[in-house]
Structure formats: C-alpha cells, structure tokens
Amino acid sequence: MLTRRLLMGAGLAVPWFRAIAAGEDATNRIPDDLQGVAAASSTGDAGVSDSEFLLGMSAAFSGPSRGLGIELHRGASACFEHVNRQGGVAGRRIRIRTYDDGYQPDPAVNNTMTLMLDDRVFLLFGYVGTPTVTRVLPMLKKFQDRGTYLFFPFTGAAPQREPPYGDFAFNLRASYAQETAGLVDNFVAVGRRRIAVFYQADAYGRSGWSGVRAALARHGETIAGEATYRRGTKFTSIMRSQVEILKKVDPEAVICIGSYAACAAFARDAVDLGLQVPMANLSFVGSENLLKLLLEAHEDAEPYTRLLVNSQVVPSYEDVTIPAVREYRDLMSRYDPQAPEELVKEPYTPFPHSFVSLEGFLDAKLLVEVLRRLGDSPSRQGLEAAVFSIKDYNLGIRERVSFGPERRQGLQGVYYTVVEDGRFVTLNDWGGRFS
Amino acid sequence: MKVKKLFRKTLFGVFSLFGMIGLSTSILCVYTVDTHLSEEYVTNSRGIAKTIADASVDILLNRDLSALQSLIDQFLEIQGIRYIYITDEAGEFLAHTFVPGIPEEIRTGGPIGGAAVERHLPGMGDFVEVGSPILAGVAGAVHVGMDTSLIALKIQRAIGQQIYLISMVFVVGVFAAIWFVNLAARPMGELLAYAVALARGEGDPSKAPVLERDDEAGQLARLFLHMSDNGSAGAPAGPP
Numbered sequence: 045m046l047t048r049r050l051l052m053g054a055g056l057a058v059p060w061f062r063a064i065a066a067g068e069d070a071t072n073r074i075p076d077d078l079q080g081v082a083a084a085s086s087t088g089d090a091g092v093s094d095s096e097f098l099l100g101m102s103a104a105f106s107g108p109s110r111g112l113g114i115e116l117h118r119g120a121s122a123c124f125e126h127v128n129r130q131g132g133v134a135g136r137r138i139r140i141r142t143y144d145d146g147y148q149p150d151p152a153v154n155n156t157m158t159l160m161l162d163d164r165v166f167l168l169f170g171y172v173g174t175p176t177v178t179r180v181l182p183m184l185k186k187f188q189d190r191g192t193y194l195f196f197p198f199t200g201a202a203p204q205r206e207p208p209y210g211d212f213a214f215n216l217r218a219s220y221a222q223e224t225a226g227l228v229d230n231f232v233a234v235g236r237r238r239i240a241v242f243y244q245a246d247a248y249g250r251s252g253w254s255g256v257r258a259a260l261a262r263h264g265e266t267i268a269g270e271a272t273y274r275r276g277t278k279f280t281s282i283m284r285s286q287v288e289i290l291k292k293v294d295p296e297a298v299i300c301i302g303s304y305a306a307c308a309a310f311a312r313d314a315v316d317l318g319l320q321v322p323m324a325n326l327s328f329v330g331s332e333n334l335l336k337l338l339l340e341a342h343e344d345a346e347p348y349t350r351l352l353v354n355s356q357v358v359p360s361y362e363d364v365t366i367p368a369v370r371e372y373r374d375l376m377s378r379y380d381p382q383a384p385e386e387l388v389k390e391p392y393t394p395f396p397h398s399f400v401s402l403e404g405f406l407d408a409k410l411l412v413e414v415l416r417r418l419g420d421s422p423s424r425q426g427l428e429a430a431v432f433s434i435k436d437y438n439l440g441i442r443e444r445v446s447f448g449p450e451r452r453q454g455l456q457g458v459y460y461t462v463v464e465d466g467r468f469v470t471l472n473d474w475g476g477r478f479s
Numbered sequence: 480m481k482v483k484k485l486f487r488k489t490l491f492g493v494f495s496l497f498g499m500i501g502l503s504t505s506i507l508c509v510y511t512v513d514t515h516l517s518e519e520y521v522t523n524s525r526g527i528a529k530t531i532a533d534a535s536v537d538i539l540l541n542r543d544l545s546a547l548q549s550l551i552d553q554f555l556e557i558q559g560i561r562y563i564y565i566t567d568e569a570g571e572f573l574a575h576t577f578v579p580g581i582p583e584e585i586r587t588g589g590p591i592g593g594a595a596v597e598r599h600l601p602g603m604g605d606f607v608e609v610g611s612p613i614l615a616g617v618a619g620a621v622h623v624g625m626d627t628s629l630i631a632l633k634i635q636r637a638i639g640q641q642i643y644l645i646s647m648v649f650v651v652g653v654f655a656a657i658w659f660v661n662l663a664a665r666p667m668g669e670l671l672a673y674a675v676a677l678a679r680g681e682g683d684p685s686k687a688p689v690l691e692r693d694d695e696a697g698q699l700a701r702l703f704l705h706m707s708d709n710g711s712a713g714a715p716a717g718p719p
Binding site for chain 1: 580
C-alpha cells in the first residue's frame with residue numbers, strides 16, 4: 045500500500061515524463077484555440093504573437109481562500125483591460141489563461157504543467173500562496189530551457205527570492221521576513237516582548253514563523269508559544285484548542301500567519317475565551333475578507349476588531365493622494381472587473397477596493413512596463429534583461445521600484461493598518477494604540 | 480431418532496473442526512500481519528526519515544525553513560505517516576506537522592539514531608516513531624511517526640476476510656454434512672423398516688428392496704431374513 049501511494053505521488057510527474065520520453069514535439073500539443081498564438085509568433089516564442097501576449101495564472105478561485113485569487117485577478121484585470129483598450133503593448137493585447145488550484149499544491153503543479161506544456165503561455169503571473177508556489181518552482185528549473193518566468197507571485201516567502209529557484213521568479217511585494225520583522229520591532233518598541241505565533245501548518249506558516257523567530261532573536265527573545273491549524277480551515281471552525289495553547293504562555297501579542305477564514309476564526313475565539321492581546325496578521329491574510337467575516341460574526345464586532353493590526357505590502361487604497369491609488373480606483377470603477385465565471389463556483393461578493401486587488405493592479409502595471417521594454421520583437425530570452433533595466437521606476441506609489449541580478453524584489457515597504465469604524469486605516473502611532 | 484442423534488454428533492464435529500480452524504488461522508493471521516506490517520512500517524519510516532534527513536542538509540544550511548516544511552508536508556501524504564518533525568542540534572523544533580500544537584510528549588524528546596519507540600499521544604492515538612540524524616546529528620534530527628491504528632485496522636480487515644471465508648466454507652460444509660448424513664442414513668432407515676416388517680410378519684420378507692443392496696444394510700437385511708427363516712424352521716410346533 046505504501047509503495048502504491050508513493051507511485052501515485054510520482055504519477056503527478058508522469059505527463060511530462062511521458063512527453064519527454066516519447067520525444068514529443070511540444071508544437072504538436074498546442075490546443076486548437078491557441079494555435080494562432082504560437083504559430084503567429086514573430087519571435088518564435090510560444091505565448092506571444094503579433095496581436096497578443098498570453099499569460100498563465102493559477103490561483104485560488106475556490107475554497108476558503110478564494111477571495112485572494114479573485115481579488116488579485118480583478119485588480120490585474122482592471123489594468124490589463126485598460127491597456128488593451130488603449131491598443132495593448134506595441135499592438136499586442138494581454139490575455140490571462142486562468143486556472144483554479146484552490147490554494148492546494150498538487151492542482152497548482154498540474155495547472156502549471158498545463159500552462160507551460162499545453163497552453164504554452166509567454167510567462168506565469170499572479171500565482172497565489174506559498175505552499176503552491178514552492179511546489180511549482182522546481183518545475184520552472186526543470187524547464188529552464190523554455191525560459192518561462194514567474195512574475196509577481198502573491199506570497200512573501202523566501203524560496204522564490206533565493207537560490208536555487210530565485211532566478212526563475214520576479215517579486216514585487218516585500219517579503220514575509222520584512223513584514224514579520226516590522227511587526228516584531230514595533231511590538232517590542234511598545235514593550236510587548238512576549239510574542240506568540242498562530243500559523244498555518246505548511247510552508248507559508250513556516251515562512252512567517254521563521255521570520256518572527258529571526259526578528260525576535262535580534263531582540264534577544266524567542267517565540268513565547270505557538271499553535272497551528274490546517275490549511276483550508278473555515279471560519280466556522282472552532283479554535284478553542286489553539287487559543288488555550290497560547291493562553292498558557294500568557295503572550296503580550298500574537299502574530300498570525302494564516303488565511304482570512306482561519307485568522308478570523310482565531311480572533312473571534314481568542315476574544316471570546318479571554319485572550320485580549322493585539323493580534324497581527326500578514327498581508328496575505330486578505331484584510332477585507334477577514335474584516336468582513338468578523339463584522340458579520342456579531343452585531344457588536346468591535347471587541348473582535350479593535351486589537352487587530354495588519355501589515356500590508358501596498359499603501360492604503362483609501363489614500364487618494366497617491367497617483368497609482370487614484371488610477372486603481374478609477375479603473376476598478378470604470379471596468380468593474382470580474383473573475384472568470386467558469387472558475388468561481390461558490391458565492392463571492394467582490395469588494396469595490398481591497399489591498400489584494402490593489403496589489404494585483406500594481407503587479408499588472410509593472411508587468412505592462414516590462415512587456416513594453418521587450419520592444420517590437422518580444423521574446424522570453426529578453427524578459428530578464430527587461431526586468432533588470434527597471435531602475436528607480438515610478439510605479440505611482442511613493443516608493444520607487446528597482447530590479448537587478450541581486451535584487452529580484454521590486455518593493456521593500458511595509459505598511460501597518462488597524463480597524464477604525466469598520467474599515468482598515470493606516471496605523472501611525474503604535475504606542476498610542478498598543479502600549 | 481438414531482439418525483438425528485447421528486446427525487447432531489456429525490454437526491457438532493463439523494462445528495468443532497471449523498472452530499479450531501478459524502481460531503488457529505486467526506491467531507496465525509494476527510501474528511503474521513502484525514509482525515510483518517510493524518516491521519514494514521518501521522523499515523519504511525526509517526527510510527523516509529533518512530531520505531528527509533539527507534535532503535534537509537542542503538536546505539538547513541542554505542535555504543529558508545519554508546522549503547523544509549514544504550518537503551516534510553509532501554511526505555505526510557504517504558499513508559500511515561501521521562507526523563514528522565525536525566529538530567536542530569539543540570532540540571529546537573525547526574519544522575513540524577502537528578496541529579493544533581506540538582504535544583508535550585514530543586517536546587520531552589524523541590528516539591536517538593534509528594531506534595523505534597512506541598508513543599501514545601493523547602487525542603492523537605498510538606504511534607511508532609523513528610529518528611534519523613541530519614549530518615551525523617550535528618545539524619539535528621528528523622523524526623517520523625507512523626500510526627499504529629492503521630496496523631490494527633489492517634489486522635481487523637484481514638481477520639474479517641478470513642472469518643468471512645471460513646463462514647462461507649462452514650455453511651457449505653453444514654449443508655454437505657446434512658446431505659452426506661442423510662445419504663448414509665437412508666439405507667439404515669430402509670433396514671430398520673425391513674426389520675420391523677420382518678418382526679411383525681408383514682408382507683413378503685423375501686421381496687424387500689433392501690435385500691438387493693450390496694452394502695452393509697443389504698447384508699444385514701439378508702442376515703435378518705436368514706435368522707428369521709432359521710428361527711421359523713427350528714421352532715417347536717405349537718398347538719394347531
């Protein structure tokens with residue numbers, strides 16, 4: 045039985061092993077609807093033709109974390125739709141081929157194989173999640189001769205920022221290490237040194253846990269206590285066990301590294317069970333979805349939300365003094381982008397604006413600039429040089445974007461937000477709020 | 480009546496025989512499955528722990544712990560493995576798969592080297608845990624816990640299948656025994672009826688079908704007839 049399971053696991057790799065073993069020519073495997081894209085390529089590269097760039101995206105459009113994939117896709121779509129209506133990039137429209145992975149690694153791997161081998165996309169864009177991306181990265185290395193890069197995944201984990209896979213991805217957002225370091229530094233600064241961690245039991249949670257551990261070590265502290273939950277946990281789940289584990293260590297703050305449904309459930313149960321300490325969440329949590337769940341949980345949700353502090357990797361979408369935010373709000377309202385209908389099978393009400401869709405918008409905006417820099421004969425081989433040519437680039441937010449061989453992450457900024465009057469606002473005074 | 484008693488004894492014999500067969504084969508089955516599965520589990524666990532330990536060296540020295548977590552998460556998909564944890568040389572937990580937290584029994588320490596230990600974790604069950612050192616132990620150790628309840632489940636399943644098979648054979652055996660007993664009892668019944676008729680002087684004793692049989696019943700019937708004839712010939716004449 046054990047052997048069979050191992051063989052089943054290995055079976056995931058069978059399609060491309062089979063293709064390689066058979067000496068199959070990839071051009072023979074192009075679906076009919078994409079023949080035009082591959083065949084009409086002026087550069088010989090699949091995924092780009094004289095009229096189109098084809099991008100591939102695998103993200104969560106189902107399950108408890110579907111809000112992340114949907115919002116990220118909406119933000120990016122607003123930008124791409126606008127660019128396409130303006131004539132595209134050097135006459136080429138941008139189209140996204142999208143698949144749902146439900147925030148699970150195996151479907152993400154399968155989707156990536158389909159995108160690379162069957163759809164033959166020009167590049168991969170907007171993947172969501174650490175456990176998914178960490179499993180996809182080896183595929184990019186395996187097929188490195190194809191030159192398929194992963195652009196701007198929605199994760200702050202380290203594997204796509206460092207060897208051996210860092211060369212196959214470009215990141216825009218700050219890392220989880222930067223987010224957790226900022227949270228720890230600010231908590232310590234206001235005298236909260238006993239910090240516990242509540243995290244998702246997978247690569248994402250471990251990445252955040254690792255960041256908290258390293259940041260605390262710089263202050264001569266260790267993680268006071270830890271509790272975990274399984275990926276895919278819903279808001280209806282009970283977090284009593286986790287809360288009781290953390291209550292035993294009497295923390296002065298808890299840093300949560302999870303998805304919005306689980307983190308909202310934890311915040312709810314923590315308050316209900318008397319764990320009244322600041323609870324920090326990382327940008328990945330999807331702040332608006334988290335807040336929506338808590339606000340709907342009780343008529344008086346203020347006790348659940350007043351101790352929240354969420355780190356963000358993009359500025360507030362409420363700050364209309366920022367040019368990119370004004371553009372984002374304008375295009376979101378003008379085009380009202382929707383996630384692909386065929387992928388969104390569970391009810392979901394999109395937010396007019398959100399940190400996640402703003403990040404998707406900024407990702408798309410920067411990608412458009414990269415594609416522009418490829419010139420009239422775009423090729424995958426030119427992608428890395430195009431990205432590295434971005435120096436001190438004004439994306440429309442206050443921080444400038446730069447890339448280089450030793451700098452595969454465009455932005456470094458981390459922002460902190462708290463809930464006021466049922467919405468997230470920028471936190472400027474940690475001492476006043478949490479000391 | 481005698482036939483029924485004979486049948487009961489035969490049936491009792493069949494019951495006893497199948498009972499002994501069922502009991503002995505079940506004991507043998509439990510022993511065999513338990514021993515082999517336990518050995519296989521421990522061997523597989525050691526192999527998995529060593530594989531993770533070997534793969535962990537590069538990750539521990541050069542990469543982020545999320546890569547390590549991603550590695551052990553993949554092994555957790557193998558049936559029977561319920562938990563994996565990796566500690567550094569000081570015993571600090573670097574990656575693990577426990578939810579909602581690391582049990583106290585685990586925090587107190589795990590097996591050293593390739594030794595297997597049995598663990599009972601409240602709320603989780605019973606496990607066999609093996610360890611494998613990373614970089615000869617100077618970089619920590621990998622620990623893999625296999626769920627022993629799966630072994631018990633497989634034993635139950637094996638016994639269930641065996642009992643099912645024996646039950647089927649038993650039912651067939653009972654019907655066969657009834658058929659054979661009836662087959663054997665039929666000439667006895669004919670012989671009994673003949674003996675009664677002979678004693679009562681009913682019918683023609685020399686034309687009974689049982690006299691034609693070439694088995695023991697036929698021989699006995701002919702003997703009864705002979706004895707009956709002799710008895711009639713040698714008897715003193717009674718009063719007219």
